[in-house]
Each structure stands twice: as C-alpha cells, then as structure tokens.
Amino acid sequence: MQRNMEKTVVITGASSGIGAALAERYAKAGWNVVLIARRRDRLEEIAKRCGVKAKILVADVTQNSFENDLTTFLEKMPGDLFHVYANAGAGAAGRTDKLNIEDYERHFAVNVFGVLRTLRGAQSKLKSSKGRFIIIGSLNSYLAFPLGTPYNMGKFAVRALAESLFAEEPTLGFSCSVVCPGPIATELLSKNNKGEAVQLGDDFPKIHALSPAKAADRIFKKVLRGRREIFLSIDSFVLVALHRHFPSFTSRLIRIGYGLFSAKALKLVGMVNPDSI
C-alpha cells in the first residue's frame, strides 16, 4: 500500500507570536497546518495567510474537553501527522513573596497541563505516523531567573516531560524535541498574570529580542533535522552549557545581577503587574 506523504503540523497557541509565525513557516513549506487557540478572529486571519491547507480549532488548552476534541479533530485530518507543537503559553511575573497560589494555578493550567493535554490528544496520531512532539520550553527551563517563579517552575516541568518522553521513545513510538528560546518579541511580554493585554507606555524599555519569524525559521529547520534540544542563538546555548558544567557559578551570577539591577527589574515587572512587586 502506498504511504500517504501529505504532512500535517498541529500548533497550539497559533493566534499570535511564535505559534503564528511557525504556522506560516510550515505553510510556506507546503504542510497542512492545524492552528489552535481561543481567539477565532486571530486564527482566521493567520489561516488566511497560510492558505488553503490551513484548518482552525478554536479551543482552550486548560479545559479537560480539549484532549478529546483534539483527538476527534485529528481523526478527520488527511495525511500523516508528523509534528505537534505544544506552544500555547503565558507569562507570570512578580516577587515570590507577593504572588498567590492562584497565580501558580492559572499559569500551570496553560504552561504545564495544557502541554499534557496536547500530548494526550495527539499521541495516537503521533504514534501511527512515527511523528514528533515538540514542546516550546524556554531558557527558563534551565535557569531560574528572578521575578519569574511560576514561569521557571512550569518551564522546568515541561523540560522534565521532554526528557521522560525521550527515555520512553522505544515504547511510545514517536519522538520529542524541546525548544528553549531566549526573549522573542511577542505579545507575551506585555500580558499580565491573568493573561490580559496591558497598554505599556513609551517609557517601557525596549527588550532586545528575536523576531517571531526568525525564531520560527530556526525552529522549523532544527526540528526537521531531528534535533532533540533546540536553542535559537549561540548566547543561549553557551549560557545553558555554562550552567550545566558550573551551576553554582551561573546561579550566583544571576543573583549578583539581580542584586545590582533589582530596582530596575521591579519597576519593569511593576508596569505589567503592579500588584506583584
């Protein structure tokens, strides 16, 4: 029997930022694209840019029903499912002594349990196509930066998931990659802990960040090469390598940096989340 060579990619969090840019990059390469997020209007706009091979699924990854909805949706998709991106995510910032449990629960619902629901909803298709599950982690999957405890915890957790999937690959029947970007210029940086967009004044400092299109292009190429652990810049790679070999040195360096620049960092975080500093 001839194997169907049509390829499909599924991307959660495809209504903006890295997810939207990834959708466009895969569409440009001729893949079927499934875009998932909560904002229908945004998804429709991105799908139009991706062309006829794009399909949308309006869904919230924090809902228990998402797992079944995804499985049902994918059963109807033509072609082999090759790549599934667990990309939907949210930021969370503030002083650890000011954040409350709800901040952690809200954050974990998207950044940890949302990733698990995506995995569970897609795993039977991934198995049959011997595909790849790709988790969008962060530099914070390795380094615990100050004023980001929930985000650090969530991103450490999904890296542990990626390592567990790698270990179980012989019985799972599909592979896994974890992508660890540094700062990318997306809406994430201007949303508060409840996920609401915040209007930032002109005095909000410009953060040196990679464009989502550049990030997506690098991710696409490295995932196609079958890389298990993906960094998007040489400085991220060096920082993580340094942390692996000299963890107490890098942790101390981060603490010294925070000591020197805490007033500035608190001001910045306070512009987005005034209650959390």
Ligand code: NDP
């Ligand atoms: P954006 O805010 O631009 O995108 C986040 C996406 O997630 C949106 O499409 C949003 O869509 C979706 N999303 C959020 N909550 C839910 C939910 N409950 N259900 C379904 N979809 C949801 O941010 P980025 O593109 O920057 O973030 C993408 C990933 O990259 C995240 O995992 C983030 O942690 C990671 N990352 C980002 C970095 C950065 O500097 N920007 C650096 C390192 C990692 P909608 O609101 O329509 O549901």
